[in-house]
Amino acid sequence: MTDTPAMKSDPGLYDYWPYVGRPKLTWPGGARVAFWVAPNIEYYELDPPINPSRAPWPRPIPDVLTYAQRDYGNRAGHWRMMEVMDRFGVRGSVSLNVALCEHHPEIIEACVERDWEFFSHGIYNTRYCYGMDEAQERAIIEDALETVEKHTNQRIAGWLAPALTHTERTMDLLAEYGILYTCDLFCDDQPQPVKVKKGRFIGIPYSLEMNDIIVYNVQLAAPRRYADMLKANFDQLYEEGAESGTVMCIPLHAYAVGQPHRIEALAEALDYITGHDDVWITTGREIAEWYYEHHYDEAVAAIAAHNER
Amino acid sequence: MSLPDDYLQYPKRRHGMDHDRYQWSMLHERKPVTWPGGARIALWVVPALEFFPLDQPAKPFKAPGGMVTPYPDLRHYTLRDYGNRVGIFRVMKVLDGLGIRASVAVNAAIVERYPFLIEQVNERGWELIAGGVDMGKLHYGGLAIGEETAQVRHAVTTLRQASGQEVVGWLSPARSESENTLDLIAAEGIQYVCDWNNDDMPYALNTTHGTIYSMPHSHEIDDQTIMLNYHHSEQSFVDQVKDQFDFLYREAAEAGGRIMAITIHPWMSGQPHRIKALESALAYVAGHDGVWSATGAEILASFKEQQ
Incomplete structure (x- = not known):
């Protein structure tokens, strides 16, 4: 390959900014923790075109086992997950493969009825950004904006790269299109400014550590342990939130968490978390808007001051 | 650097699925079913009797649980054959004792x-x-159709002739299918398939030889998945079976009959230190009122009568 771009040792998206000594972060009502839940509502294609950088399925197509495991979320798991969230008054911030608006509009309508937020997780979870040129990457951003607006009357405010696949220009383009936040930076427990070519952009914490797929399929944890991990994550962020606000996110996938033997672990954790005072139960957009209004400028100045020392 | 144009084209972006094998349908919207005797749960226990050949090819991959070391992998060959010699008889004793x-x-x-x-x-x-x-x-995917036809026919015919049973269910080794598998098994008179883990209830599949059904054979409540793949303890296996059952039992009270499927590998659960865990899990399920222990064919027949 002669056109492989030179790789960088640092993505160049943010400057170092230690957790200690930051300006105090405050949330509405004096809450200690901004708590948001981000269900990934995904569509995986049985026989997608192949990206040269990544195979869509571990087995030859048709990979019945893996395809069907994902499909379970839409057929069976979603409704259970949504009912648990309803029970504890938690609105979802949906990480959406936007083609799901066409495939399964029934799910979208149910989320709209609940005033959930929708942000983009690409077109399909089987179409990766690796190797896209700028026009192609613009096309999927524009597709996401138009599709979500058409089906939900919302303008998407956030982005989680499809299947966590990026290019070096992704963040610049998102900021240019007026998207407010990315979920793709995992280096902090508070929102952080992101350096883009033009305008303002932030990352807000979307915890991979608390992501049900990482816990269940990578760490191979048992369901009851997931409940314990979620509670421990909350306890620590709640304790620290007494001094300066923190963010806790639970990213979910109905195909994992909506399984009968796992759904009560989520319910147990949501019951525990929402049973505390001083928790702002919110969405990604609300966190981002609050942060831009109250903390962004101060943060940018603090980061600059730290790095000019 | 850019991707081919078709990478941003979506010819199957439409209502429903991106293929024609089955209809899009959400579980909670379907007509409730009632199992015989008014049972809330149909208990479907599926032990697998497997032969892992010593010369197992990676064609195109090795079925999970298969040979690992260089040939001859006597270790994994005999560990799996343990299930057929010893483990299955412990499993049978447990099931007999519980009337399952x-x-x-x-x-x-x-x-x-x-x-x-x-x-x-x-x-x-x-x-x-x-x-x-x-x-x-x-x-x-990619297996020559002639070769696959012979594999299907051999598997079904051998079992029918030796057992005298009609044999209406199919489980692909490693739950792996080609694009033709469903058509080929339907042609041999198979009525239900156990490979698709996308639902908790049966649903119709389209084939070139008419409708067959997917049955919700579990890949999650499976001793191999939980204790071998996930490295969870025996006690955790019991907890997960109980949690699965408790949820389905509650859901069934409102949504209609559900199926509790448990997948067992005698080379796994039939080990001396695991068999009591299996017994304890199954005893918990079987100890509830409103649990109907049935075969896949019986569950499917009851389901189809009500559609």
């Missing part, structure tokens, strides 16, 4: 090598499910 009737998925190689096991299943009035030829003969 199983549906046993079996490779044709088991039928040919260990006919005693087929007799044992038949004596109990349990169902036999065709489980392909052996764990080295996978069905996969």
Whole structure:
């Protein structure tokens, strides 16, 4: 390959900014923790075109086992997950493969009825950004904006790269299109400014550590342990939130968490978390808007001051 | 650097699925079913009797649980054969003791090598499910249709002739299918398939030989998945079976009958230190009112009558 771009040792998206000594972060009502839940509502294609950088399925197509495991979320798991969230008054911030608006509009309508937020997780979870040129990457951003607006009357405010696949220009383009936040930076427990070519952009914490797929399929944890991990994550962020606000996110996938033997672990954790005072139960957009209004400028100045020392 | 134009084209972006094998349908919107005797849960226990050949090919991959070390991998060969020699008899004793009737998925190689096991299943009035030829003969995308037709026919015919059973269920080795598998098994008179883990209830599949059904054979409540793949403890296996059951039992009270499927590998659960965990989990389920222990064919027949 002669056109492989030179790789960088640092993505160049943010400057170092230690957790200690930051300006105090405050949330509405004096809450200690901004708590948001981000269900990934995904569509995986049985026989997608192949990206040269990544195979869509571990087995030859048709990979019945893996395809069907994902499909379970839409057929069976979603409704259970949504009912648990309803029970504890938690609105979802949906990480959406936007083609799901066409495939399964029934799910979208149910989320709209609940005033959930929708942000983009690409077109399909089987179409990766690796190797896209700028026009192609613009096309999927524009597709996401138009599709979500058409089906939900919302303008998407956030982005989680499809299947966590990026290019070096992704963040610049998102900021240019007026998207407010990315979920793709995992280096902090508070929102952080992101350096883009033009305008303002932030990352807000979307915890991979608390992501049900990482816990269940990578760490191979048992369901009851997931409940314990979620509670421990909350306890620590709640304790620290007494001094300066923190963010806790639970990213979910109905195909994992909506399984009968796992759904009560989520319910147990949501019951525990929402049973505390001083928790702002919110969405990604609300966190981002609050942060831009109250903390962004101060943060940018603090980061600059730290790095000019 | 850019991707081909078709990478941003979506010809199957439409309402429903991106293929024509089955209809899009959400579980909670379907007509509730009632199991015989008003049971809330149909308990479907599916032990697998598997032959992992010592010369198992990676064609196109090795079925999970198969040979690992360089040839001859006597270690994994015998660990898996343990299930057929010893483990299955502990499993049978547990099921007999609890009055549970199983549906046993079996490779044709088991039928040919260990006919005693087929007799044992038949004596109990349990169902036999065709489980392909052996764990080295996978069905996969790109497998020549002639070769696959012969594999399917061999698996089904061998089991029917040896057992005298009609044999209406199919489980592909490693739950792996080609694009033709469903059509080929339907052509051999198979009525339900156990490979698709996308639902908790049966649903219709389209084939070139008419409608067959997907049955919700569990990949999650499966001793191999939980204790081998996830490295969870025996006690955690019991907890997960109980949690699965408790949820389905509650859901069934409002949504109609549900199926509690438990997948067992005698080479796993039949080990001395695991068999009591299996017994404890199954005793918990069987100890509830409103649990109907049934075979896959019986559950499907009851389901179809109500559609």
